[in-house]
Amino acid sequence: MFYREAGQFKTSYAADQAxxxxxxxxxxxxxxxxxxxxxxxxxxxxxxxxxIMIPFLxxxxxxxxxxxxxxxxxxxxxxxxxxxxxxxxACYKLTTYFPDINILFMxxxxxxxxxxxxxxxxxxSLRIKGLYLAITTLAAQFFLEWCFIRIGWLYNYNxxxxxxxxxxxxFDIAITGASASPTVRYLVIVSLVALMTLVAANVLRGRxxxxxxxxxxxxxxxxxxxxxxxxxxxxxxxxxxxYCGVAGALMVFFWIGSAEAEAFDINHSLLVLFxxxxxxxxxxxxxxxxxxxxxxxxxxIRAVPQMLGLDVIAATTEHVSNIIIGVLxxxxxxxxxxxxxxxxxxxxxxxxxWPFPYSxx
Amino acid sequence: xxxxxxxxxxxxxxxxxxQDRSSMDLTASKPVSETSRQYTTELLSIxxxxxxxxxxxxxxxISFNIMEGxxxxxxxxxxxxxxxxxxxxxxxxxxxxxxxxxxxKQRRRMKPYQAAASGIARTFQNVALxxxxxxxxxxxxxRSLKMHRGFLWQVIHLGPARNEEIQHRxxxxxxxxxLEIAHIRKQPVxxxxxxxxxxxxxxxxxxxxxxxxxxxxxxxxxxxxEKEDMSRFIIDLNxxxxxxxxxxxxxMGVVMDxxxxxxxxxxxxxxxxxTPTEVQASQEVIDAYLGVAH
Numbered sequence: 001m002f003y004r005e006a007g008q009f010k011t012s013y014a015a016d017q018a019x020x021x022x023x024x025x026x027x028x029x030x031x032x033x034x035x036x037x038x039x040x041x042x043x044x045x046x047x048x049x050x051x052i053m054i055p056f057l058x059x060x061x062x063x064x065x066x067x068x069x070x071x072x073x074x075x076x077x078x079x080x081x082x083x084x085x086x087x088x089x090a091c092y093k094l095t096t097y098f099p100d101i102n103i104l105f106m107x108x109x110x111x112x113x114x115x116x117x118x119x120x121x122x123x124x125s126l127r128i129k130g131l132y133l134a135i136t137t138l139a140a141q142f143f144l145e146w147c148f149i150r151i152g153w154l155y156n157y158n159x160x161x162x163x164x165x166x167x168x169x170x171f172d173i174a175i176t177g178a179s180a181s182p183t184v185r186y187l188v189i190v191s192l193v194a195l196m197t198l199v200a201a202n203v204l205r206g207r208x209x210x211x212x213x214x215x216x217x218x219x220x221x222x223x224x225x226x227x228x229x230x231x232x233x234x235x236x237x238x239x240x241x242x243y244c245g246v247a248g249a250l251m252v253f254f255w256i257g258s259a260e261a262e263a264f265d266i267n268h269s270l271l272v273l274f275x276x277x278x279x280x281x282x283x284x285x286x287x288x289x290x291x292x293x294x295x296x297x298x299x300x301i302r303a304v305p306q307m308l309g310l311d312v313i314a315a316t317t318e319h320v321s322n323i324i325i326g327v328l329x330x331x332x333x334x335x336x337x338x339x340x341x342x343x344x345x346x347x348x349x350x351x352x353x354w355p356f357p358y359s360x361x
Numbered sequence: 362x363x364x365x366x367x368x369x370x371x372x373x374x375x376x377x378x379x380q381d382r383s384s385m386d387l388t389a390s391k392p393v394s395e396t397s398r399q400y401t402t403e404l405l406s407i408x409x410x411x412x413x414x415x416x417x418x419x420x421x422x423i424s425f426n427i428m429e430g431x432x433x434x435x436x437x438x439x440x441x442x443x444x445x446x447x448x449x450x451x452x453x454x455x456x457x458x459x460x461x462x463x464x465x466k467q468r469r470r471m472k473p474y475q476a477a478a479s480g481i482a483r484t485f486q487n488v489a490l491x492x493x494x495x496x497x498x499x500x501x502x503x504r505s506l507k508m509h510r511g512f513l514w515q516v517i518h519l520g521p522a523r524n525e526e527i528q529h530r531x532x533x534x535x536x537x538x539x540l541e542i543a544h545i546r547k548q549p550v551x552x553x554x555x556x557x558x559x560x561x562x563x564x565x566x567x568x569x570x571x572x573x574x575x576x577x578x579x580x581x582x583x584x585x586x587e588k589e590d591m592s593r594f595i596i597d598l599n600x601x602x603x604x605x606x607x608x609x610x611x612x613m614g615v616v617m618d619x620x621x622x623x624x625x626x627x628x629x630x631x632x633x634x635x636t637p638t639e640v641q642a643s644q645e646v647i648d649a650y651l652g653v654a655h
Contacts, residue, residue, distance in 0.1 A: 012527075013527045013530045013531065013534075014523065014527055017523075017526060017527070017530065199516050202515060202516055202517065202518035203512075203515050203516055203518075205518070206510075206515040206518060206522060206526065207505060207508040207510065207515065207526075208512065208515050209515075210494075210498060210501065210502050210505065211502075211505060213491060213493060213494055213498070214491050214494075214502050214505070216491075216493065217490075217491035217492050217493050217494065218489045218490065218491055218492070220453075220473075220489060221485065221489040221490070221491070222491075222502075223472070223473040223474050223477070224451060224473050224474070224476075224477050224482070224483050225477060225482075225502055225503055225505050225506070225565070225569065226474050226477040226478055226505050226506035226569075227474060227505055228474050235512075282493060
């Protein structure tokens with residue numbers, strides 16, 4: 001009733017295969033982009049942009065990366081944090097070697113290093129599946145973390161052992177480093193995330209994305225349709241790690257400003273994995289929902305007592321918010337194990353058939 | 362009277378019709394005489410093939426051939442080695458002994474994706490669809506080998522990549538029309554009833570435009586009406602497009618009606634080979650199915 005495609009006839013396959021075939025979806029996306037690119041930079045406070053929106057977008061990108069691998073290609077990975085670290089350290093090394101080259105180019109280039117590392121650690125996927133594969137990616141996690149600590153060359157033998165982001169400019173405006181304003185950093189990140197999400201959507205609906213889903217759903221049949229498991233799995237690892245690598249570089253250069261190896265530890269990997277599971281495996285929309293759920297919701301809950309004028313100790317709000325988040329995760333996984341994206345989809349179907357309980361197709 | 366050669370030149374099968382494919386119409390019918398079909402070209406031949414797993418002899422010294430354009434049935438009691446034989450043709454299993462010739466050439470040891478590229482498609486006994494994907498995507502996945510646009514085109518998904526996608530969509534829609542599954546085009550196949558899933562699986566194999574189509578129990582678990590539908594699709598596929606079909610099936614009525622020739626296996630050995638009437642009359646076949654008095 002409220003959301004239906006009545007009257008929107010498709011007369012060509014091109015129109016039928018569009019990313020958003022339904023007009024209401026296109027309007028909705030347009031509004032979201034308008035808010036993201038215009039309203040937020042103009043109206044939001046520095047705290048909102050710097051501590052909520054930027055981390056949310058960084059995690060979204062990492063979740064897109066992991067979702068491509070786990071949700072679309074069916075290869076479970078616990079090494080997301082380490083792959084993000086590879087991107088961050090690669091970007092740091094690149095920009096200190098070539099300080100004059102545009103940092104955005106370096107961010108995109110550093111993903112390539114992460115992709116290469118991802119392919120190497122993806123090799124076991126040709127032989128083992130599921131949880132066992134997850135264990136081997138865990139090896140990647142610990143090995144790479146060890147590299148970040150022990151190989152001084154990676155952080156230019158800094159005394160602190162951390163990588164510190166130098167100032168870099170785009171069109172004479174500082175976009176990284178201490179003097180870059182949150183709004184500028186936000187605009188860089190939101191542009192990159194929007195662009196890379198579009199690229200992911202394009203790849204996923206084409207031949208390559210289909211070959212990943214074939215491998216995920218039935219590898220034997222996929223091989224019989226001519227998909228080479230070697231190519232399909234390793235390309236999924238490469239593509240996914242590229243996204244994680246770029247997310248890692250963005251995280252250090254545009255969000256936290258400096259990072260030690262601990263920033264990319266196993267907790268970080270698990271956090272991204274939870275985002276993918278809560279948001280919905282095999283859904284790009286789910287990556288945004290999952291990242292928002294895990295990152296924004298706790299902050300929102302913690303802000304509630306303040307807004308109500310209650311005098312509660314910070315530690316108490318922290319604990320209460322942890323409890324609430326935990327309960328919500330359990331609740332959502334029981335209501336819909338396939339994540340928030342599926343819940344949203346079911347909601348849309350209900351809106352479509354309302355006021356009837358079911359539709360004829 | 363059409364010979365096997367002529368049938369194979371039909372648009373649907375064979376590499377000869379590559380240029381015509383875009384303009385091809387799946388519903389165009391070419392009359393093929395049902396009564397006395399003769400086949401002259403050998404598409405696949407298996408010579409003295411043996412396969413064992415450890416001490417279990419799955420297939421023992423089997424030889425038979427499949428002619429271009431025919432419907433060849435492989436039957437036998439449970440555990441006779443029928444599916445193993447299909448797996449050998451597919452490249453899943455590699456026989457310890459024997460020679461396989463495909464299109465007149467001796468085939469080297471190959472992987473399943475290489476067998477697929479050489480023109481062999483297959484459906485499975487237990488439906489092996491891509492459950493998370495829609496009917497449309499499942500059938501589109503059969504076109505994988507025919508799509509070539511590289512990664513960078515896929516990234517922008519404009520121009521050539523989109524045209525390729527649309528061009529193959531057109532072919533897939535023809536298959537959807539042929540199989541009468543237009544109403545479930547956008548539905549995830551996991552939600553479909555079993556009979557329709559089998560049909561989608563046939564569509565997926567058809568989308569590969571194979572020279573040899575292997576069907577592993579296409580009618581298992583179906584009711585009479587579904588079996589009749591499926592039989593009609595198989596007959597049409599064979600007679601209109603000249604696709605060579607090798608079929609495993611337990612429903613003897615179906616086998617005897619559809620097959621041009623039947624090969625019978627029992628305990629991994631070939632016990633009979635010939636037209637349905639010849640096979641039915643064979644004492645060994647009757648013994649294998651009904652048992653022998655001791």
